[in-house]
Amino acid sequence: MQHVGSRMLLLGFGLAAATALPVGAAHAVDAAAITTQGNGKGAAPCMACHGVDGGGQASTGNPRLARLDAAYLQKQLDDFAGGARTSPVMQATAMALSDDERAALAAYYSKLPIPPVLMKPVTPMPATDSVGAVLATRGRWDKQVPACVQCHGPSGIGVGAHFPPLAGQPAAYIEAQLKAWQQGTRHNDPLQLMQHLSNALSAQDINAVAGWFAAQPLDAKGATP
Structure with missing residues (x-):
């Protein structure tokens, strides 16, 4: 009886510990x-x-x-x-x-x-030959600046964990981040790629490409049509 009682007591302690663990855990x-x-x-x-x-x-x-x-x-x-x-x-x-x-x-x-309001941006779509459109879709190879969409996906829908969506983001946000990389106050990009690219852009370039991405519509999954 003493042996059985000891086993029951140990079992009770074990159950109490097992029950207490989740309570103490986050x-x-x-x-x-x-x-x-x-x-x-x-x-x-x-x-x-x-x-x-x-x-x-x-x-x-x-x-x-x-x-x-x-x-x-x-x-x-x-x-x-x-x-x-x-x-x-x-x-x-x-x-x-x-x-x-x-x-x-x-x-x-x-x-x-995706919030429905972002599916039809109020910002007018820039012309296909505008500075923003050219930088986003074709780049500026004489300055070693590839097209933004090569990393950020078609129309800037984003690719994986390292290349976030640009489409549908506020132009002011995109512009601020490009300037932060340019000024060295942001430095968490893979291989310092964005720091190099932003340094090759003028203030006018940054404003134009930010506006182009802000004007891109999104579908319900976050991709552009």
Whole structure:
């Protein structure tokens, strides 16, 4: 009886430990709650800058996050937290998020649908022979600048974790990032490719190519028609 009792006691301890482990472990992150309320530890609500639907805010140059690649989004949050990207708001927010929270937010935004308003941009489509269109689709090979779409996909729909969508992003955001690479305040691109390309562009070039990508419509999956 004593042997059986000992086994039952050990079994009870084992069950208690097994039950206690999930309670002590980190609960599943509620990414949706963080987007609307913050995390209560210094991270502001994401929707304040990126909209309830993750579509961004063109008027303030805040980018679309909805339907972007999850690995890309997580890398950007990690880079903000680590200093490879600079932004007073985003650095403070990313540093206030745990690793699990950054991963959960990246996954959450990657699954959001494209906001319908982005499927028909209000920005007029630039002419096919405009500076922006030429840089985006043909490049400027005399300055060793390949076409943007060679890395970012047809019409800038994005390719994987390293080449994000440019289509449908606010022109002000694209322009700001090109200038950040040009000025050396952003340096988290593969092989410093964007730093080289941005240095070969004038302010007028940057404005033109940013406008071209902002004018590209999106379909429901994030791809251009």
